[in-house]
Amino acid sequence: MTNTVAIIGTGAVGATIGAWLTADQALQVTLCARTPFERLRVETPAGVLESTPRLLLEPEAAAPVDWVIVATKTYDAGGASRWLDRLLGPCTRLAVLQNGVEHLARFPEVEPASVVPVIVDIPAERTAPGQVVQRRTGSLTMPAGANGEAFARLFAHTPIETSLTDDWLTAAWRKLAVNCAGAVSALTLKPAGIVADQEVAALMRAMVLECVAVGRAQGARLDDGLADEVVEGYRQGPPDSINSILADRLAGRATEADARNGVIARLGRRHAIPAPLNHMADVLLRAS
Numbered sequence: 001m002t003n004t005v006a007i008i009g010t011g012a013v014g015a016t017i018g019a020w021l022t023a024d025q026a027l028q029v030t031l032c033a034r035t036p037f038e039r040l041r042v043e044t045p046a047g048v049l050e051s052t053p054r055l056l057l058e059p060e061a062a063a064p065v066d067w068v069i070v071a072t073k074t075y076d077a078g079g080a081s082r083w084l085d086r087l088l089g090p091c092t093r094l095a096v097l098q099n100g101v102e103h104l105a106r107f108p109e110v111e112p113a114s115v116v117p118v119i120v121d122i123p124a125e126r127t128a129p130g131q132v133v134q135r136r137t138g139s140l141t142m143p144a145g146a147n148g149e150a151f152a153r154l155f156a157h158t159p160i161e162t163s164l165t166d167d168w169l170t171a172a173w174r175k176l177a178v179n180c181a182g183a184v185s186a187l188t189l190k191p192a193g194i195v196a197d198q199e200v201a202a203l204m205r206a207m208v209l210e211c212v213a214v215g216r217a218q219g220a221r222l223d224d225g226l227a228d229e230v231v232e233g234y235r236q237g238p239p240d241s242i243n244s245i246l247a248d249r250l251a252g253r254a255t256e257a258d259a260r261n262g263v264i265a266r267l268g269r270r271h272a273i274p275a276p277l278n279h280m281a282d283v284l285l286r287a288s
């Protein structure tokens with residue numbers, strides 16, 4: 001049976017996912033974009049994927065599909081919602097491919113049972129509209145259950161790893177731990193190799209410890225050892241790697257500071273757990 005898929009947002013993640021899904025003849029893929037382009041070209045670790053997918057620029061031209069995939073930045077969730085009126089039918093499922101821990105809260109208008117929150121670990125950079133470099137094959141992680149399984153099946157023809165977890169909350173907070181420490185790159189305008197500086201590494205560790213404390217209070221199963229794990233992960237990774245929040249700053253766009261750092265301070269306040277470093281990162285990134 002043909003599945004119809006609409007992807008809202010054709011940046012680093014949306015274009016990568018779009019290129020892989022378009023490669024499957026059994027899927028009818030529509031890209032819902034803000035900035036037009038003629039061809040989609042993604043350099044993947046397995047080779048270049050090129051296609052001319054169906055592109056829509058206005059929500060008014062859209063019709064209901066089986067799957068809607070949101071791949072905008074978190075701060076563009078409002079713009080993404082403008083497409084949903086047209087794209088959502090009675091049986092549509094919505095997959096939210098964004099960072100942070102508030103995937104469902106960003107789309108309050110959608111019945112939570114139809115929403116699949118997805119943790120994306122696919123480093124990718126966009127070089128021009130419709131052109132992206134996918135740095136690593138990467139993975140997508142969904143909550144266990146029928147919707148997560150159905151979403152994973154869309155990627156069966158791709159090398160992208162899909163996994164289902166009974167404890168998605170913990171997985172999302174573990175990813176947030178990586179992302180919150182990544183703010184040092186956006187603040188210093190330096191790629192991941194900045195971790196080689198001992199004082200920066202100590203700061204990253206302390207930011208992760210705040211994340212661990214708040215995540216635990218929110219119900220995630222995290223231990224303090226995660227701080228060393230995250231810093232070691234940055235040390236082992238490519239020093240020239242540019243995370244998406246640094247890419248935003250370099251491009252002069254807004255950043256996801258609230259979803260990646262501010263959220264730790266915001267949720268921390270509910271539990272009387274201070275998170276001054278993440279608060280500072282959020283404030284400085286929003287002010288810069």
Ligand SMILES: NC(=O)C1=CN([C@@H]2O[C@H](COP(=O)(O)OP(=O)(O)OC[C@H]3O[C@@H](n4cnc5c(N)ncnc54)[C@H](OP(=O)(O)O)[C@@H]3O)[C@@H](O)[C@H]2O)C=CC1
Nearest residue numbers: 009010011012013033034035072076079098099123124244
């Ligand atoms: N890049 C990465 O390596 C990773 C990113 N993530 C997360 O994935 C999410 C997406 O990030 P990323 O792909 O990097 O972001 P990008 O900025 O590269 O892409 C976002 C896309 O959304 C589009 N967009 C914004 N508003 C609308 C709208 N109203 N209608 C249609 N399209 C719209 C933008 O359009 P325009 O082209 O006009 O700017 C852009 O193409 C983020 O939450 C990020 O943190 C997670 C893991 C890795």
Ligand SMILES: CC(C)(CO)C(=O)C(=O)O
Nearest residue numbers: 120121122123243244245
């Ligand atoms: C962890 C990383 C760097 C890639 O998956 C990311 O989430 C981002 O760039 O936002």
